[in-house]
Amino acid sequence: MGDREKSESRIEFSPLVNGVDYLLSAVEHLEGGPSARNLKYAVLHLQAGVEVLLKSRLIINDWKLVFGRPGKATLESFRKGDFYSCSAEEALSRLSDIGVEIPKDAREEITYLSRQRNRLQHFGLTDTAAAVEARTANVLNFLLDFIRNHLQPVLLDTEADHLATQMNLVRSRLHRIQSLVTTRMQALAQQLSRAPWQTLHCPQCGQWALVVDTQESTCLFCHAQHDRQELPLDYVAIILEQGYRAFRKGEPYxxxxxxxxxxxxxxxxxxxADPDRPMRFCFSCAEAFDNIDDCTRCGLPFITVDDEGGLCGGCWDELTSRD
Ligand SMILES: [Zn+2]
Ligand SMILES: [Zn+2]
Ligand SMILES: [Zn+2]
Incomplete structure (x- = not known):
């Protein structure tokens, strides 16, 4: 990497760090039935977070695009942060110019949030708490997808690592935001209904939104991607609440x-698909089984076929070959 590229990656980095930090703060303020005061800071920080993250995407294309007047942009004023930057609305339309399309309803929510921020700064909360919470949930809902679809894929490694770490923190708190859970789970209902037998609780966010796949398992709610090797242990330790301790010593999970x-x-x-009935699930096959029993002779699980008297194939063969 040449010096020029290095310095450019450095200047791209700080707005992103800042934006994700605002996002994390907004999430913290929204947790568990927020007070009016927490809601106020949630809106302020979410609005700042959206604006900075949208602009981070612009900067990745061209840092001049975050200037109110790109024609007057200089690298020196950009580095010092000494310039008038474009508004959230301008950022949205410039994103569209570079081919990053933001859905219309999300654009409207972002615009509304900016206006709400202005009112908040002068008059405090004027809308009802429930309305404010619902709107912040919509924006948060958008932002999770925006980060995953439009930021993560175009980041440099160091930036992606930082974002991944911060997003883990964000994800682990999302389920405590009831308004977000409602909004997002409703939006995902149709998608989730396609694979009900592969849909489990996500160890990261706890929602019924982890779609297990034979290759890579992804949570549609929090976007956590679960490693194929680690997922069974994470599930046992976190969702089945057995902890990691016992298994660190090598006990099978x-x-x-x-x-x-x-x-x-x-x-x-x-x-x-059958949420009240605990089943055996193979994370490699991505399949739930209701036809597996433990062999009465060797104790190992086997797929039952009729009339084997509780014996697995191996034991059955051994016994019959003896006679
Ligand atoms: Zn999740
Ligand atoms: Zn299997
Ligand atoms: Zn057996």
Whole structure:
């Protein structure tokens, strides 16, 4: 990497760090039925966060685009932060110019949030708390997708690492924002209904939104991506509340799956399609089983076929070959 590129990556970095920090603060202020005061700071910080993150995307294309008048932009004033920057509305239309399309309803919510910020600064909360909360939830809902779809893919490694760490913090708190849970789960309902037998509780955010796949499992609510190797243990430790401690010493947390032979068959998993019935679930096959039993002879799980008297295939073969 040449010197010029290095210095450019450095100047791209700080607005992003700042924007995600505002986002985290907004999320903290929204947790668990926020007071009027917390709601006020949630709106202020969310608005700042949206604006800075939208502009971060502009900067990645061209730092001049965040100037109120790009024609007058100089690198020196950009580095010092000594300039009038464009408004949130201008940022939205410039994003569209560079091919980053923001859905119309999200643009309206962002514009409303900016106006609300202005009113808040002068008059305090004028809308009802419930209305404010619902609107912040809409913007937050948008922002989670924006970060994932338009920021993460175009960041340099160091920026992406920082963003990933901060977004883990954000994700772990999202479920405590009831208004967001309602908004976002409603928006995801149709998508989630496509794979009810693969949909489990996400270890990161706790929502019924983790879609397990044989390759990569993603939570549609918080966008956490779960490593195929680590997911079964995370599920057992966090969702089944067994903790990590016992398993660090090497105690098995999963059985060998009789279908794929991986050690990723977990007991007591709840699946969205049948949410009250704990089942065995293989994280490698991405499949829930209601036809697996423990063999009465060797104790290993096996797929039951009729009339084997509780014995797995191996034990059955051994016994019959003896006679
Ligand atoms: Zn999640
Ligand atoms: Zn399997
Ligand atoms: Zn057996």
């Amino acid at each position: 999963a059985d060998r799956c009789p279908q794929c032979d991986d050690e990723s068959l977990v007991h007591g998993v709840l699946v969205a």
